Amino acid sequence: MDVCYIIFSPSLNKFYVGITHEPIHNRVKKHNLHQYGKHRFTAKANDWELYLLLQAQSYSHARRMELKIKKMKSAKFIRELKENLVMQSLLIQQTI
Template sequence: MPFCYILFSQKLNKYYVGACTDIERRLYEHNIGHSKFTATGMPWLLVYKEQFENLSLAKQREAYIKKQKSRKYIMALIG
């Protein structure tokens, strides 16, 4: 099932927002340095996820969260 997800890096004190169809595989990839962007922040912790019917909807949600450009918004989602 597709997900929109938020990761947190204690090392960088930053959040990362993404979308994928296999959340366990994607988290693994982030934590082995597969992506240049997230390689410097390892280890990444999954702090939030939303499940969607299709990847298109998950990516729309990802884009919406990113457009907020707000750490406060992300922290409110996480609770």
């Protein structure tokens, strides 16, 4: 299952956008255990929690969603995306 995911750290008050094909609970756990390296962005905290999960048709589709979200450079956009199912559908359709 390929997904684009957004995790949130309350201690940093920051979002992180990523993609994976492994189970999401495993991915979040790895971020919190700093298994991606101690110099990575997510290594700054260990309280990451899943904020939003978007199903993708393929790994490349998930990557296009990730890049579009990152291009926005906006926590406000991410918060609106979570609350607005129409925005989520548009994002998914625009990146197919």
